Amino acid sequence: MRIGVVTFPGSLDDRSALRAIELGGGTPVPLFHGSNDLKEVQAVILPGGFSYGDYLRCGAISRFSPIMESIILAAEHGFPVLGICNGFQILCESHLLPGALTRNADLHFICADQKVSVENTNTPWTNNYKKGQEIVIPIKNGEGSFQCSDETLKELEDEGRVVLRYVGKNPNGSRNAIAGISNKRGNVVGVMPHPEQAIEDLTGPSEDGLNFFTSILKEMVGR
Amino acid sequence: MAIIVVEVMLKPEILDPQGQAVASALPRLGFTFAKSVRQGKRFEIEVDGEPTEAQIAEVEKAAHTLLSNPVIENFLVRVEK
Numbered sequence A: 001m002r003i004g005v006v007t008f009p010g011s012l013d014d015r016s017a018l019r020a021i022e023l024g025g026g027t028p029v030p031l032f033h034g035s036n037d038l039k040e041v042q043a044v045i046l047p048g049g050f051s052y053g054d055y056l057r058c059g060a061i062s063r064f065s066p067i068m069e070s071i072i073l074a075a076e077h078g079f080p081v082l083g084i085c086n087g088f089q090i091l092c093e094s095h096l097l098p099g100a101l102t103r104n105a106d107l108h109f110i111c112a113d114q115k116v117s118v119e120n121t122n123t124p125w126t127n128n129y130k131k132g133q134e135i136v137i138p139i140k141n142g143e144g145s146f147q148c149s150d151e152t153l154k155e156l157e158d159e160g161r162v163v164l165r166y167v168g169k170n171p172n173g174s175r176n177a178i179a180g181i182s183n184k185r186g187n188v189v190g191v192m193p194h195p196e197q198a199i200e201d202l203t204g205p206s207e208d209g210l211n212f213f214t215s216i217l218k219e220m221v222g223r
Numbered sequence B: 001m002a003i004i005v006v007e008v009m010l011k012p013e014i015l016d017p018q019g020q021a022v023a024s025a026l027p028r029l030g031f032t033f034a035k036s037v038r039q040g041k042r043f044e045i046e047v048d049g050e051p052t053e054a055q056i057a058e059v060e061k062a063a064h065t066l067l068s069n070p071v072i073e074n075f076l077v078r079v080e081k
Helices: A014-024 A066-075 A086-093 A150-158 A210-221 B017-028 B053-067
Strands: A002-007 A027-032 A043-046 A081-084 A100-102 A110-118 A134-141 A145-147 A162-166 A178-182 A188-191 B002-010 B040-047 B073-080
Touching (some): A002 A014, A014 A210, A043 A066, A043 A086, A066 A081, A086 A100, A086 A188, A110 A178, A145 A178, A162 A188, B002 B053
Parallel strands (some): A002 A043, A081 A188
Antiparallel strands (some): A100 A145, A110 A134, A178 A188
């Protein structure tokens, strides 16, 4: 099972994501923003970082890269895409996901181990979790406050498309404490916390993030 | 030569923590006039000669596509001489 990770200029967590895929049992495939070649991967991850220095708006410039043309087209046909942190911001800028990520309410860059609950397990990236399961994975961002219109918020809640929700104090002012969402079809998921940084005890606060990378394998085998 | 200015502001209903931080810094410096502050972005785009209507329409398209995120921001395009 080939899973791609896109490196944009300024990506930081691309290597961690590649490693998480390997630990999950998949075959990691590095992809490059400047090429529209998806190298026959069966799913793709947009990693965290500061692509294009977060200039203009986070993700705003990466969204127009050649690889994103291929990803947007594929995603509209059901291809699984996971955006983590900056990747989530890129997915919102691409309009593959609704809403936007804005400056944290207290203006701080937050780096912390965060408890979140997995609210939607019907996505290719979360099917190995139990609904309502509480997990601890790191957040590290300055623009993680999820904002959208009242109408969009209602739609996300009514359709069960909130994938992750912060537990305890809302760290950044996100509407309804939303930490991750999916598109209508469920194949595109964006999360602010970093599952790829919680895959083994040595380097993370837990192994709670690993299920993101085993879920996608289960999804593919089940097809 | 003229400058086409694009001003981008967060929509009124979107939380603007940067503007709030500025608003709370002002009174600390003795400036007591501000009821609230919103912070935005300004782009200055230089073009040759008088901008044509077609050019301005192009800039509006660019403002909608790249310079602003219509989900959270509004923009205004005007020509400055």
